[in-house]
Amino acid sequence: MTTALAPPPPAPPAVPVATGLGRPASSRVAETGVWIGIGAISMTFAALTSALVVRASDAPDWHHLHLPALLYINTLVLLGSSLTLETGRRHPGRAPLALSLTTILGGLFVMGQVIAWRQLMTQEIGGPSSAFFYVLTALHAAHVLGGMSGLVYVRHRMRAGVVSFVPYNAASLYWHFMAVLWLYLLTLLTLRG
Amino acid sequence: MFSVDHKVIGRQYLDLALVAVFTGMVLSWLMRFHLGWPDTPIPGLGKIAPGGAAGGVMTPEYYLALMTMHGTIMVFFVLTTAPFAGFGNFLLPIQVGAEDMAFPRINMMSFWVTLVAFLVLVAAFFVGDQPPLSGWTAYAPLSAVGKDAGPGQGWGQTLWAISIGIFCIAQLLGSLNFIATTLDLRTRGMSLARMPMATWAWFITAVIALVAFAVLMPACILLILDRVAGTSFFIPGGLVISDQLQPHTGGSPLLWQHLFWFFGHPEVYVAILPGFGIVSQILPVFARKPLLGPKVFIACLAAIAFLSYTVWGHHMFLSGMNPFSATLFSVPTLVITIPAAIVTLLWIGTIYGARLRFTSASLFALGFVSVFVSGGISGFFLAQPSTDIYLHGTYFVVAHFHFVMGVAAMFGIFAGTYFWFPKMFGRMMSETLGKWHFWLTFIGVYCIFMPMHYLGLAGNVRRYSAFTDDYLQPLIPLHRFITIAALVTGAAQLIFLYNLIRSRLRGPQAPDNPWEATTLEWSTSSPPPHDNFGGRRPVVTQGPNEYAVAGPGGRDYIMQAESR
Numbered sequence: 001m002t003t004a005l006a007p008p009p010p011a012p013p014a015v016p017v018a019t020g021l022g023r024p025a026s027s028r029v030a031e032t033g034v035w036i037g038i039g040a041i042s043m044t045f046a047a048l049t050s051a052l053v054v055r056a057s058d059a060p061d062w063h064h065l066h067l068p069a070l071l072y073i074n075t076l077v078l079l080g081s082s083l084t085l086e087t088g089r090r091h092p093g094r095a096p097l098a099l100s101l102t103t104i105l106g107g108l109f110v111m112g113q114v115i116a117w118r119q120l121m122t123q124e125i126g127g128p129s130s131a132f133f134y135v136l137t138a139l140h141a142a143h144v145l146g147g148m149s150g151l152v153y154v155r156h157r158m159r160a161g162v163v164s165f166v167p168y169n170a171a172s173l174y175w176h177f178m179a180v181l182w183l184y185l186l187t188l189l190t191l192r193g
Numbered sequence: 194m195f196s197v198d199h200k201v202i203g204r205q206y207l208d209l210a211l212v213a214v215f216t217g218m219v220l221s222w223l224m225r226f227h228l229g230w231p232d233t234p235i236p237g238l239g240k241i242a243p244g245g246a247a248g249g250v251m252t253p254e255y256y257l258a259l260m261t262m263h264g265t266i267m268v269f270f271v272l273t274t275a276p277f278a279g280f281g282n283f284l285l286p287i288q289v290g291a292e293d294m295a296f297p298r299i300n301m302m303s304f305w306v307t308l309v310a311f312l313v314l315v316a317a318f319f320v321g322d323q324p325p326l327s328g329w330t331a332y333a334p335l336s337a338v339g340k341d342a343g344p345g346q347g348w349g350q351t352l353w354a355i356s357i358g359i360f361c362i363a364q365l366l367g368s369l370n371f372i373a374t375t376l377d378l379r380t381r382g383m384s385l386a387r388m389p390m391a392t393w394a395w396f397i398t399a400v401i402a403l404v405a406f407a408v409l410m411p412a413c414i415l416l417i418l419d420r421v422a423g424t425s426f427f428i429p430g431g432l433v434i435s436d437q438l439q440p441h442t443g444g445s446p447l448l449w450q451h452l453f454w455f456f457g458h459p460e461v462y463v464a465i466l467p468g469f470g471i472v473s474q475i476l477p478v479f480a481r482k483p484l485l486g487p488k489v490f491i492a493c494l495a496a497i498a499f500l501s502y503t504v505w506g507h508h509m510f511l512s513g514m515n516p517f518s519a520t521l522f523s524v525p526t527l528v529i530t531i532p533a534a535i536v537t538l539l540w541i542g543t544i545y546g547a548r549l550r551f552t553s554a555s556l557f558a559l560g561f562v563s564v565f566v567s568g569g570i571s572g573f574f575l576a577q578p579s580t581d582i583y584l585h586g587t588y589f590v591v592a593h594f595h596f597v598m599g600v601a602a603m604f605g606i607f608a609g610t611y612f613w614f615p616k617m618f619g620r621m622m623s624e625t626l627g628k629w630h631f632w633l634t635f636i637g638v639y640c641i642f643m644p645m646h647y648l649g650l651a652g653n654v655r656r657y658s659a660f661t662d663d664y665l666q667p668l669i670p671l672h673r674f675i676t677i678a679a680l681v682t683g684a685a686q687l688i689f690l691y692n693l694i695r696s697r698l699r700g701p702q703a704p705d706n707p708w709e710a711t712t713l714e715w716s717t718s719s720p721p722p723h724d725n726f727g728g729r730r731p732v733v734t735q736g737p738n739e740y741a742v743a744g745p746g747g748r749d750y751i752m753q754a755e756s757r
């Protein structure tokens with residue numbers, strides 16, 4: 001289970017659950033959790049970005065990377081998966097299918113990243129720029145895998161007959177963030193890597 | 194055991210902190226003994242550490258290893274786990290009127306991951322030649338190059354980096370829960386303005402911790418890679434260590450310091466802000482007066498949280514820094530003393546003119562204020578680069594951070610324990626033993642840490658295992674005095690331990706609200722039922738500070754879930 005998709009707490013029996021903002025708690029808390037997670041993940045990648053910038057400045061051993069072209073295909077796959085997930089949100093009937101498709105596309109993305117890794121290893125550039133490449137992409141892929149287990153969990157709940165778009169929306173938020181984060185990393189690696 | 198109940202998890206965190214704090218204390222005894230009597234063997238130590246202390250006299254390297262483990266255990270596994278994760282877990286959901294944390298399973302994971310981190314760290318005692326010796330700050334490049342950097346810098350340092358990386362993940366999971374619970378699970382009527390001060394403090398601490406640990410975690414990953422994968426993030430080229438040319442190029446040792454202290458300074462506030470909250474909640478109860486300026490208090494917490502991210506460079510004045518940047522870090526460091534001073538004035542204003550009820554809890558809360566002020570004042574001297582250049586490498590800094598962070602946070606933990614123990618276990622602690630514990634500890638810590646300011650001013654360097662230079666010889670008697678004080682004060686903690694165990698087994702039954710306090714945890718049973726309020730959720734009608742008022746039944750207080 002990922003941070004993104006913890007189940008909302010069970011509603012208490014007698015008194016309706018109220019929050020400071022007057023909306024039922026269960027409808028908000030999953031999404032709040034994802035937003036907090038997004039904050040923390042952003043900080044992590046901001047720290048790595050600053051490390052990259054510091055390390056790259058006047059380093060004689062910094063070689064510019066030639067990013068494997070496969071990365072652009074992977075990008076399309078990841079963006080496509082965001083699209084499938086969004087379709088399911090617009091058309092609730094197709095939600096289970098959308099979840100499965102998105103999970104598969106997510107898996108393809110991670111596999112593609114692994115292949116891109118291998119291509120880069122054969123380039124034998126080495127040095128700090130490729131080290132940053134590996135760290136950034138691996139950390140991102142780990143978070144995508146976390147998101148995939150979240151999608152599987154939401155799918156599982158739908159099969160169990162729980163008709164609620166609360167976890168679906170929270171999972172979508174996280175998933176779209178993964179796409180945005182990847183676009184950012186790709187830009188960073190292209191410009192500074 | 195694998196409970197998702199926040200109350201169980203909170204107690205598990207506190208139990209872990211108890212084990213950790215006694216471990217850390219024993220390590221400090223060993224160090225202090227060696228500093229006082231560097232040539233005298235410590236009985237038994239030679240058997241436990243044949244490599245590091247053959248015949249019972251420790252090597253300088255082993256001294257540094259004990260110091261590193263002491264600092265790491267205390268900062269991470271005591272001062273972070275107890276006041277924040279321990280008390281926060283047990284109390285925050287109850288204080289906001291929730292049945293549990295927002296994500297109970299993630300909460301459970303957070304504890305077990307913390308425990309794994311602790312075990313990995315402690316493993317450094319048993320794996321490899323000895324524990325690491327680069328201090329709780331693990332400065333690169335010595336922490337990054339591996340075993341050439343000395344004993345313990347092979348396996349030991351790797352375990353350290355893995356342990357802290359894991360710890361970061363655990364605290365991120367914990368902070369996520371604290372924030373989401375505070376934002377979304379408050380019961381009806383519990384507006385932000387009505388939240389108890391301790392809840393505010395845990396909430397703001399969680400925000401700080403979320404950002405800080407999210408930065409330390411990748412830093413640890415880079416450190417591990419430098420050690421095991423041959424990368425050069427933190428190791429410069431052409432570095433020769435132990436006559437070995439290190440096969441690295443172009444890395445930046447300062448980069449580690451920046452990442453570490455960007456985490457490190459906020460971390461000291463993670464350690465202390467829960468204490469602020471605990472004290473602000475306890476003092477009004479025993480002064481029978483509302484806290485002075487609760488809104489100002491919250492504003493100060495927020496200001497400290499923000500400023501804590503702008504001051505990290507004050508740990509690096511001596512690391513090679515452009516004088517302009519030094520000023521840039523010095524100014525916010527001085528500014529951050531303003532909210533801290535305001536909070537202190539609020540506490541003093543709260544107890545001013547009050548007829549205080551002296552209990553173990555209120556004594557430790559007062560002691561907190563005392564040691565925090567004592568430690569804060571030395572901060573002014575360290576905040577100016579001109580004076581810090583002299584003081585940075587001396588015992589003056591040791592005195593500063595032990596008072597302001599170590600002892601103050603410990604007093605917060607003690608105050609919280611005496612205050613909430615009845616709620617947690619349904620039994621009262623012994624007040625007589627508590628007061629003995631307080632006075633011995635209070636006098637003890639001043640005897641230990643006050644003279645260290647003098648040592649520092651006299652030029653006594655820190656992180657040395659023995660003081661053999663001529664100019665340090667005259668200071669040895671003072672070191673012996675400190676060592677004796679440390680041993681006595683440490684022994685006094687056994688009173689606390691005895692009180693904890695005895696009260697848990699045989700303490701008198703605790704009423705629901707023994708201290709006549711107002712917050713929600715006191716309107717449920719002691720200990721609270723599994724869902725905290727027995728199937729009902731309280732509806733809050735009052736703020737947490739309704740003391741010295743005409744309450745129902747002739748009481749001088751109104752509880753938060755009670756109508757006027």
Ligand code: HEM
Nearest residue numbers: 461465507508526530569572573575576585590594597598
């Ligand atoms: C009153 C406001 C404070 C000021 C102006 C201040 C200033 C400083 C400065 C300038 C240093 C660096 C000294 C050096 O290494 O040369 C320092 C070290 C330290 N401070 Fe503070 N500080 C303040 C409050 C605190 C608080 C509230 C805590 C903890 C709760 C704390 C914990 C520490 C620690 C742990 C270190 C030493 C780190 C190390 O080198 O191992 N300080 N302080």
Ligand SMILES: [Cu+2]
Nearest residue numbers: 458505507508
């Ligand atoms: Cu600091």
